[in-house]
Amino acid sequence: MEDFMGAGDNRLMEMVDEKARLAGSNKMELLLFSLGGSEVFGINVFKVREVCELIPITRTPNVPRGVEGIISLRGAILPVIDLATTINMKTDAPRTKLLITEFSSHTQAFLVADVDRIVRIDWDKVKSPQSMPSSNTSFMTALTELPDGKLVSILDVEQILASVIGEDKIPPEIQQVDPDIKANVFFADDSALARKKITEVLDRMGLPHQHATNGAEAWQKLQGIAARAEAEKLPVELMLGLILVDAEMPEMDGYVLTRHIKADPRFSKIPVVMHSSLSSVANKKLGQQVGVDAYVAKFHPSELASMIAAQLTHIKARKGANEA
Numbered sequence: 510m511e512d513f514m515g516a517g518d519n520r521l522m523e524m525v526d527e528k529a530r531l532a533g534s535n536k537m538e539l540l541l542f543s544l545g546g547s548e549v550f551g552i553n554v555f556k557v558r559e560v561c562e563l564i565p566i567t568r569t570p571n572v573p574r575g576v577e578g579i580i581s582l583r584g585a586i587l588p589v590i591d592l593a594t595t596i597n598m599k600t601d602a603p604r605t606k607l608l609i610t611e612f613s614s615h616t617q618a619f620l621v622a623d624v625d626r627i628v629r630i631d632w633d634k635v636k637s638p639q640s641m642p643s644s645n646t647s648f649m650t651a652l653t654e655l656p657d658g659k660l661v662s663i664l665d666v667e668q669i670l671a672s673v674i675g676e677d678k679i680p681p682e683i684q685q686v687d688p689d690i691k692a693n694v695f696f697a698d699d700s701a702l703a704r705k706k707i708t709e710v711l712d713r714m715g716l717p718h719q720h721a722t723n724g725a726e727a728w729q730k731l732q733g734i735a736a737r738a739e740a741e742k743l744p745v746e747l748m749l750g751l752i753l754v755d756a757e758m759p760e761m762d763g764y765v766l767t768r769h770i771k772a773d774p775r776f777s778k779i780p781v782v783m784h785s786s787l788s789s790v791a792n793k794k795l796g797q798q799v800g801v802d803a804y805v806a807k808f809h810p811s812e813l814a815s816m817i818a819a820q821l822t823h824i825k826a827r828k829g830a831n832e833a
Contacts, residue, residue, distance in 0.1 A: 535631060535632045535633065535761060535762055535764075535765045536629060536630065536631055536632065537553055537554075537555075537629070537630060537632060537635075537757065537762070538553070538554045538627050538628065538629050538630075539551035539552065539553060539554065539627065539628050539630060539653075539661065539663065540552050540553075540554050540557050540560075540608070540624065540626075540627050541624070541625040541626055541627070541628060541661060542606070542608065542621045542622075542623060542624045542625060543602075543621065543622045543623050543625065544592055544593040544596075544598055544600055544602070544621055544622050545593060545598075545600030545601070545602025545603075545604075545622040546598065546600055546602070548660075548662060549625070549655075549659050549660065549661045549662070550592075550621075550661065550662050550663075550664055551628075551653070551661040551662065551663045551664070552608065552610070552619075552663070552664060552666060553663075553757055553787075554627060555612075555757070555787045556610050556611065556612045556666060556786070556787070557608055557609070557610055558609045558610065558611045558616070559609040560606060560607070560608055560609070560624050561582070561606070561607050561609065562605065562606065562607070563604060563605050563606065563607060563620075564580055564582070564607070565580070566578040566579070566580055566589050567579050567580070567581075572588075573673050573674065573675075574594065574595070574673075575590050575591055575592075575594045575595035575672075575673050576588055576589065576590055576591075576673060577589040577590070577591050577620055580607070580618055582609065582618070585616065587609070587616060587617055587618050588617050588618070589607070589617070589618045589619075589620055590617055590618070590619055590620065590669070590670075590673055591604065591620045592619050592620060592621055592664070592669070593620075593621075593622075595648070595669050595672060595673060596647070596648040596664070596669065597647075600622070602622045603622065604620045604621060604622055605621075605622060605623060606620075606621050606622070606623060606624045607619065607620060607621075608621060608624070610666065612666060612667070612670075612786040612787065612807075613667055613670065613786040613806070613807045613808055614806060614807075614809070615670060615674075617670070619666075628655065628661075630653055632724070632757075632758070632759065632760060632761055632762045632765070633725070633760050633761065634653050634654070635651045635652070635653045635663065635759040635760065636651060636652050636653065636759055636760070637651060637652075637699070637722060637723065637759055638650070638651065638652055638662075648664055648665055648668055648669055648672075649662050649663065649664060649665060650663055650664065650665035650668075650699050650700055650759075651663040651699060651759045665700050665701070665702065667700050667702055667703060667786055667807065667808070668700060668701065668702045671702055676702070676706070677706075677808060677810060679706075679709045679710060679713055679810050680810055680811050682811060683710060683713045683714060683810060683811060683814045684713070684714070685713070685714055685715035686714050686715060686716065686818055686821065689824070690750075690818065690821040690822060690824045691715065691716060691717075691750075691824075692716065692717075692749070692750020692751065692821055692824050693716070693717045693718065693719065693748060693749050693750055694711055694716050694717070694718045694719075694750060694751045694752075694753060694817065695718070695719050695720065695721075695727070695730070695731065695734070695749055695751070695752050695753070696711075696718065696719075696720045696721075696752070696753035696754070696784070697720065697721040697722070697723065697724060697726070697727035697752075697753070697754050697755060697758060697763070697766065698720070698722070698753075698754075698755040698758070698784070699722055699723050699755065699757075699758045699759055700755070703755065703784075703807060703808065704720055704722070706808055706810065707720075707753065707784070707813070708720075709810075710810050710813055710814050710817075711817075713814070714814055714817065714818070716750075716817070722758075723758045723759040723760045723761065724754070724758045724759075724760055724761030724762055724763060724765060724766040725759075725760035725761040726760070727754070727758075727761075727766055728761060728766055728769050728770075731749075731752070731770065731776070734748055734749055735773070735775045735776070738775070739775075744778070745775050745776060745778075745779065746778045746779055746824075749776075749779055750779070750821050750824055751779065751780050751781075751782065751817060751820050751821055752770060752776070752779055752780070752781045752782070753781075753782050753783075753784050753817070754766055754767060754781060754782070754783055754784065754801075755783075755784060755785055756783060756785035756787050757785070757787065763783055763785070764795060764799045765799075767781050767783070767799045767800055767801055768799045768800065770800075771799065771800035778823070780802040780803065780820040780821075780823065781800065781801050781802055782801065782802060782803045782804070782805060782816055782817070782820055783801045783803070783804045783805070784805050784806075784807060784813065785804070785806065785807060786806070786807040786808075802820060803816055803819075803820060
C-alpha cells in the first residue's frame with residue numbers, strides 16, 4: 510500500500526509497466542478499500558495514480574450529487590467524488606482517504622472511508638455480478654472472492670463518472686459508412702455503459718453488430734462464428750469485419766482474448782481494435798505485443814468511429830480485388 514502513498518512519477522511508471530506485464534498473463538491487481546460498511550470494494554490499480562490522506566476540500570456551488578468539491582493536488586485542480594453517496598450507500602463512517610484516479614481521459618479524486626491493500630487475482634476468478642449474490646449491482650462491473658471467503662465488489666468507475674458528469678452525446682458528424690465497407694462488428698466489454706455507447710456509435714455508422722460481456726464469452730462466440738463459416742464453406746471475414754475488445758474484462762482479459770484471436774488462422778484477416786479506458790503508454794505497448802491492430806481510448810465517439818472506419822477499409826480493398 511505504501512507504494513501508492515505519494516508515489517513519484519518515476520516509481521509510478523515502473524509500477525504501471527509491472528502491472529502491464531501482469532495483464533498479459535490474465536492477472537490483475539486490485540486496490541481494496543471500504544466505504545464504511547462491511548462490504549469490500551476494489552478498483553484496478555491501473556486506474557489509481559495515487560492514494561493520499563484527506564486534504565481540505567473546497568466546497569463549490571451547483572455541483573452534481575456526489576461531488577463534494579475540489580482539491581488542489583500537485584498543481585492540479587481535481588473534483589472530489591464521494592463514492593458512497595454516488596452509489597446510494599448509506600453510511601455515517603468518516604471519509605479519511607482519497608483515491609486519485611485517472612481513466613477515460615479524466616482525473617478525479619474518489620473519497621473513501623479507508624484503504625486496505627493490493628491483491629493479485631486471476632481474471633478467470635472474476636465473475637459478472639449476475640453470477641454471484643450481492644445487494645447492489647447497479648454500479649458494479651464484476652465480483653471476485655478472496656481466499657478468506659470475502660466478496661469484493663469491483664466498481665464500474667466509468668458508469669460512476671458518467672452518473673456524476675453526464676454521458677457524452679454522440680456527435681452529429683458521425684455518419685453512415687460507405688456501403689462498400691459495411692461489415693459485422695463484434696465487440697466485447699463488461700461495462701453496460703460502454704456497451705451502450707459502442708452500440709450507439711455502430712448504429713449511427715449503419716454497421717451490424719454482436720457483442721459479449723466478457724473475454725471468455727467473446728472467445729466462445731467468435732469460435733461459433735468461425736465454425737458457422739466453416740460449415741457454410743465461407744471465409745470468416747465475410748461474416749465478421751472487425752473485432753473490438755476492452756482491456757479489462759472478467760474471466761478473460763482483452764490481452765489474452767487478442768492472443769487467442771491472433772493465434773487462430775481463421776481470424777488472420779480480421780483487425781482487432783482495443784478500446785479501453787486504460788490509455789497509458791504501457792497499456793498501448795502491451796496491446797501491440799499481443800497483436801492488436803489499433804488502440805483507441807474510451808470514450809471518444811468520433812475517434813472510435815474514425816478508427817473503425819479506417820480499419821474496415823480492408824473490406825473495400827478486398828472487394829475491389831475480387832471484382833478485378
